[in-house]
Amino acid sequence: AFGNLFIQTEFEHETLLASRRPRSEKQTRLWLMHTVATEGEKVGSLQYETDRARFIGRGRSLAKPQALDTNHPLSDTVGAVLDPMMSLRQRVKIAPGQTARVSFSIGYAENRESVIRIAEKYKDPLSINRAFELAWAHSKMELRQLNLTAAQANEGLSLGGHLLYLSPCRSDVAECIKNNRKGQSSLWPYAISGDLPIVFVRVKSVENMDLVRTLLKTHEYWRLKGLFADLVILNEDESGYYQVFQDNLRDLISMGHARDLINKSGGVYLLQKDHVQEDDINLLCAVARVIFNGEGGSCSIQVRKKKKFMTAKIELDKVDTQEKDEDPLLLVREFHDETLDRTMGQLQFANGYGGFSEDGQEYIIHLQEGMNTPLPWINVIANSKFGFQVSEVGAGYTWSINSREYKLTPWSNDPILDPPGEALYLRNEQSGESWSVTAGPKREKGLYTIRHGQGYSVFEHFSHGIKQSLRLFVPLDESVKIIELTLTNTTNHDFRLSAVYYAEWVMG
Template identity: 45%
Template sequence: TDPSLRPSPEVLRRASGGPSGLWPHGISGDLPIVLVRIDAAEDQEIVRQLLRAHEYWRLKQLAVDLVIVNEEGASYAQELQGAVETLVRASQSKLGHEEHQPHGGVFILCGDRLSPGDRLLLQTAARAVLLSRHGTLAEQVTRVERAEAVPSVPAVRRARTRPAQEAPPPQPDLEFFNGLGGFAADGREYVTVLGEGQWTPAPWVNVVANPSFGFQVSESGGGYTWSVNSRENQLTPWSNDPVCDPPGDTLYIRDEESGELWGPTALPIREEASTYLVRHGQGYSRFEHTSHGIALDLLQLVPPEDPVKILRLVIENRSGRARRLSVTAYVEWVLGASRSVSSPHVVTEIDAGSGALLARNPWNGEFAGRVAFADLGGRQTAWTGDRTEFLGRNGTLDRPAALERGTALSGRVGAGLDPCGALQAAVELRPGGRAIVVFLLGQAATVEEVRVLVTRYRAADLDAVLRVVTTRWDDILGAVQVKTPERSMDLLLNRWLLYQTLACRVWARSAFYQAGGAYGFRDQLQDVMALAVSEREVAREHLLRAASRQFVEGDVQHWWHPPSGRGTRTRISDDLVWLPYATIHYLDVTNDPGLLDEVVPFLQGPALAAGQGEAYFEPGVARERATFFEHCARALDRSLRVGSHGLPLMGTGDWNDGMNRVGHEGAGESVWLGWFLYATLREFARLAELRGEHQRADAWQQHGDALQAALEREAWDGDWYRRAYFDD
């Protein structure tokens, strides 16, 4: 973001609130804002020019909101207000409050009706702030361009020398080796070996997480980090780029004598002459790389509970001579769902109490108060929060300008920057010497919590932390062991499939191709069924969580974002049946009937209107509460409606989301849902009998019998079962 037309860093640093503060003015806050203040009728030309610019942006599909603040004092005639409104009506742009404008609208606000807080919010939200008395649009932009035209000192472009060939590490003994990787340590690790010219066909990713924090990392070092919600609160950018696979954070090694630059991972700087050995394990990943006479061993992990990513870099000097190096940790801040949206609002600072680099985004909704941090184990002697300084204008991660030049980082932090976090420490090694550098990246609710975390992990025994992580995963994954005639199946079933179910699906709710962040009603219920033996409490906790996303009427949120609970209310039909179905499985495995008596509140919110397929909103918690059994029963009762063939109504989907138009008019029927509902009703009727719910048990049993007959009569065509009936 170009800060030249924005307010001063001092003003931006005072920002508070978020998009919701603009809603009373009809402004969503979702689009970039250009703000112009006008206080004299003779300065209308800049408004006319901006309206023409807005028309051009609309033609080019560039969504921008233009906000015009009339600073003329209150008067009876309101001549300036009338003149501005006339200009807008004469243009092709529409007033924002007249109709919804997906490509941006025009908003006219009276300055004397804006509170000081509203003024500050508008200024800090805007990407450009213009004042009519400062001249035309061209004059104001040209003035800024002239101020920026001072030539900068060009970066020293050092010739990239091919490092001397290092002896390749011994080839590990791998099961099912495919030329690039295979399983090691009885399936506990997947090891990738990248020699000269070798790349995996797509990023091979490990999702490392605890219940509220995590990261994903590929064999090349690419990936991103999140806290609480892997979509809405990304700390670093999620790329979904299988070609470039850019890292959201990385470590650089620089030889301070030769200027050579490299790192422990294959990206962003790939050295073809040396091998990269990558180990993905349960709860950690490890990278080994030797070049320039320096052996690097990078461990990445997340502790079982704390919201911090730990990178431990072991540096060993094998060159036979003393070496003077620097280690630079680089983070590209997001603090939101999209860097392009959030970066203008990110504010960085150095914490006086800990020396860590802190970052906040007051525009980040429910996460606005949280504090992200980066720390180089307390060893940082230089830093910057300015991405343009570190990478250079139009710079790239493989040739960061600051490291190419070799000049000291400026220490610049604050508001109005293109935000990043770069921390640097010096390392001097005698021949055979060894050094350890620890990089911490995380987020906490308060600065005080940040200081506790930074202090704890600066001093922590990281080998002990790794043992805790691996022991925990061994306990979970070792609860059930499978031995079959097919070794490859054993490797997947005994470690990796269950690991991915918990780490990737339940905790992270993210992967390379989707940073979802939300809980899906059916999705995670299906997932926790696999955990009923090995992680019973996780399964139980999620069953109760899912029940709490049910409306009083019995339907549920199809998906929702934690922690706010914003999500979609839909007409998708199978969601309702998954709660009782997963409950039956859980009870069969655990013999925990006490679950059925847990009391859980319902949700309340506007019902879907006729013809409305879904609605996205944040529901409230209803006063009505009921047992978990009642939640399941109410979901089943709402599933009993049938169509003209006696089969369940499909609604806008029945597990196959691609069939969302089969029954959206309310008459389509699902054969698959008939099978699913029949199996669930039969089992839940038995539970109802045991609880003395005889009337419900009879109704469910009778409906199941009718379903069975309808499925055979209306769905079987003599050779196959039909899949569904359309509305017509």
């Protein structure tokens, strides 16, 4: 946030320019440009925005920013803003059977004149087309060098997503995660650091060599693109004294890019099942981002099977909940009206968002559908050695001893998105639906009531036929955060629910 204060924006030659004012004479003033080239019939003038708060909007997200609302123009403002960004909008008209092409460019230079020259160049559609042609030629050379087809490269890029983000394909190793009792240090005897994502491959016969060959090529492609991972191959062959399959695997690895990366970080590890403890295999299954089996077919087939397994599991868990005596929407309206009638007329110093309770002990906020407070309205709850802060949407962080030096969960200096580092989810195990009791991170329709008191905060919501109340507090003399959830079933049928608490650890 402090660094953003030195960024200044301007609009010239239908290009957005941004530069960082140097904080000392030794620093160089760097420049960034953002421009657009349009091939087609333009409608109206080019619009621009440099204020992130105006583009996203309070309580919104990049998935649904207010700038994309119907008839919501960009502000066309530049200068020094607290939270800078760059956005251009060009409207086009496309007649039936016609094509329009809009190309956005971002460039960097070390002085203003150079960055303007770059912008002028890439406002020309011919320069854009030339850049794509050169990129395509370079990509084809890479694939030819690796002996990869375009389909195999796309498969490698798709698999890369499973390394970077938590994959639903890991659900089939839930039992391994549950039974695991070992940590990262148990990987070290096998020269695996555990610092990089792990791809675990289990093979047992020569028929599985094609899978290993494909993954070795994919591993090389990942490295070329700057994505580093440990490829761990477990040989489960039980042929005995003659280890022909092990020799074949070793030769295959040695003939490719991994010959100098065997048992090295970001490289390839070849293990034999007889030399690996059973609970270490369980550990590898628990920590691997994705697991492949030699008998399961190609990589893409195995990933598709895992996804189908997850979808089928949710469908099997569903039960018929259509026959209900109560109308859920009617229940929501009744609870909404009851809560508002009980508190709205009794608030002191009400401002449209909330106000103080009659006794002055609580600040009560009512977040009706589509409503958000102008900025995060937080409550700081702590004793002398432990505490946390929580906003009206449930976002915040927890610390021990010192709120700046010893964070347990992440604090985000982002008043626009107010992303949570902790969250409590509820999941209906019968229907597969999930939501959060607080207004973030998974907000539903209806009213959310927040009660900030001295030493505690309470969140109330009604949905799915369930009254939900969440109370957060810290005991006076204990280093612990208490999350107390109370659920009341207002229907005439049973619910099977799971409560899942998420905490993103920082630990420092």
